[in-house]
Amino acid sequence: MSLELLTLTNPVFKSYTFWTGVLVIKMLAMSLLTAIQRFKTKTFANQEDLMSPKLKVKFDDPNVERVRRAHRNDLENILPFFIIGLLYTLTNPSAFLAINLFRAVGISRIAHTLVYAVVVVPQPARALAFFVALLATAYMALQVIAAAAF
Amino acid sequence: MSLELLTLTNPVFKSYTFWTGVLVIKMLAMSLLTAIQRFKTKTFANQEDLMSPKLKVKFDDPNVERVRRAHRNDLENILPFFIIGLLYTLTNPSAFLAINLFRAVGISRIAHTLVYAVVVVPQPARALAFFVALLATAYMALQVIAAAAF
Amino acid sequence: MSLELLTLTNPVFKSYTFWTGVLVIKMLAMSLLTAIQRFKTKTFANQEDLMSPKLKVKFDDPNVERVRRAHRNDLENILPFFIIGLLYTLTNPSAFLAINLFRAVGISRIAHTLVYAVVVVPQPARALAFFVALLATAYMALQVIAAAAF
Numbered sequence: 001m002s003l004e005l006l007t008l009t010n011p012v013f014k015s016y017t018f019w020t021g022v023l024v025i026k027m028l029a030m031s032l033l034t035a036i037q038r039f040k041t042k043t044f045a046n047q048e049d050l051m052s053p054k055l056k057v058k059f060d061d062p063n064v065e066r067v068r069r070a071h072r073n074d075l076e077n078i079l080p081f082f083i084i085g086l087l088y089t090l091t092n093p094s095a096f097l098a099i100n101l102f103r104a105v106g107i108s109r110i111a112h113t114l115v116y117a118v119v120v121v122p123q124p125a126r127a128l129a130f131f132v133a134l135l136a137t138a139y140m141a142l143q144v145i146a147a148a149a150f
Numbered sequence: 151m152s153l154e155l156l157t158l159t160n161p162v163f164k165s166y167t168f169w170t171g172v173l174v175i176k177m178l179a180m181s182l183l184t185a186i187q188r189f190k191t192k193t194f195a196n197q198e199d200l201m202s203p204k205l206k207v208k209f210d211d212p213n214v215e216r217v218r219r220a221h222r223n224d225l226e227n228i229l230p231f232f233i234i235g236l237l238y239t240l241t242n243p244s245a246f247l248a249i250n251l252f253r254a255v256g257i258s259r260i261a262h263t264l265v266y267a268v269v270v271v272p273q274p275a276r277a278l279a280f281f282v283a284l285l286a287t288a289y290m291a292l293q294v295i296a297a298a299a300f
Numbered sequence: 301m302s303l304e305l306l307t308l309t310n311p312v313f314k315s316y317t318f319w320t321g322v323l324v325i326k327m328l329a330m331s332l333l334t335a336i337q338r339f340k341t342k343t344f345a346n347q348e349d350l351m352s353p354k355l356k357v358k359f360d361d362p363n364v365e366r367v368r369r370a371h372r373n374d375l376e377n378i379l380p381f382f383i384i385g386l387l388y389t390l391t392n393p394s395a396f397l398a399i400n401l402f403r404a405v406g407i408s409r410i411a412h413t414l415v416y417a418v419v420v421v422p423q424p425a426r427a428l429a430f431f432v433a434l435l436a437t438a439y440m441a442l443q444v445i446a447a448a449a450f
Binding site: 006007008014015017018020021022024025027028030031045046047048049071075079082083086 | 438444
Binding site for chain 2: 076080090091123144
């Protein structure tokens with residue numbers, strides 16, 4: 001049975017795979033976004049990164065730090081989703097529900113980045129994006145625990 | 151063979167799945183713990199999060215920073231466990247050993263959070279909790295490397 | 301079919317498993333490297349970690365912070381590789397290409413740590429190591445998205 005669950009003929013796995021790929025690309029893009037801000041503001045954290053002898057290492061540029069906070073928030077929320085989404089897929093959930101949960105996580109985490117680190121949007125935009133993904137991930141985790149506990 | 155390894159009829163996978171679900175919930179709870187400390191101490195890192203024009207962004211509250219250090223320690227230790235526990239399960243290990251290793255990681259990481267970020271307990275409480283999970287994870291990783299290398 | 305893909309008789313999975321095990325060990329070693337720097341420079345972030353009443357908590361030692369930046373860079377880059385490498389394996393890619401991509405990620409991330417946190421090497425050493433792993437991971441993610449989208 002787990003045989004078919006991890007193939008792309010399973011629409012749940014197909015959706016999980018798609019959104020995981022998209023979110024990995026989104027996370028890797030955060031490094032480039034950080035680099036852009038570092039060069040724009042000439043904020044480098046290491047001596048060997050300074051491109052001119054006049055520059056000094058700097059750690060507190062607000063534009064760089066904002067992108068770094070958004071990136072860390074990704075580590076805290078997207079990375080646990082990656083494993084729990086896979087285990088949730090292996091519990092053979094309703095395709096309709098599972099696909100919409102994955103979609104909710106994917107879209108809300110992209111929105112979270114946009115309103116946090118690209119164009120700053122007043123609250124509760126970021127809080128909403130954050131909680132949609134958090135609640136969807138927590139729901140999957142509870143389903144996984146229930147499937148494994150009984 | 152891998153067919154049965156990733157089903158809940160395999161007691162090793164069942165245990166891995168259970169503890170992974172529990173640790174995902176535990177990690178997500180760190181965000182809420184951070185938020186509680188932020189509101190308690192009125193420490194917000196973004197301009198758009200300030201709920202009163204009198205507040206300023208603040209980055210150095212010791213209570214907030216303590217929870218954030220505990221959370222980062224989770225990222226460093228629990229996230230690698232998630233993938234290595236899955237690969238270790240696929241090496242078809244002794245059920246007795248594997249289940250106790252997963253239990254050791256799960257319980258010691260919960261203890262780590264409690265003594266670090268909930269009620270501060272003198273050392274070596276946190277160091278012990280840290281090393282139990284680290285050693286169990288490193289043992290699994292070495293077993294996985296050995297299985298793949300030969 | 302996914303049956304054989306996740307067994308060590310599949311050379312792609314074997315290679316993925318090997319390099320994932322190696323990189324988990326490498327990541328866990330970062331904690332020890334941080335601890336060594338903390339003891340060397342007597343830089344402790346928590347009151348309960350101070351081993352002498354004369355010491356104070358300290359957050360800005362450059363040697364400790366350098367290892368911590370390298371460790372965080374691992375979280376940002378190696379952890380997404382873990383999941384995308386697994387999903388890429390499940391797309392049944394060319395063994396030659398896949399094995400060399402995993403090797404590229406494994407070797408370049410070890411090099412990244414060496415030139416960042418062990419012996420500081422002038423740029424572009426670290427940038428090169430960083431981009432090899434990033435591009436290999438991004439390529440795998442795009443292949444995974446393409447496989448899932450069509």
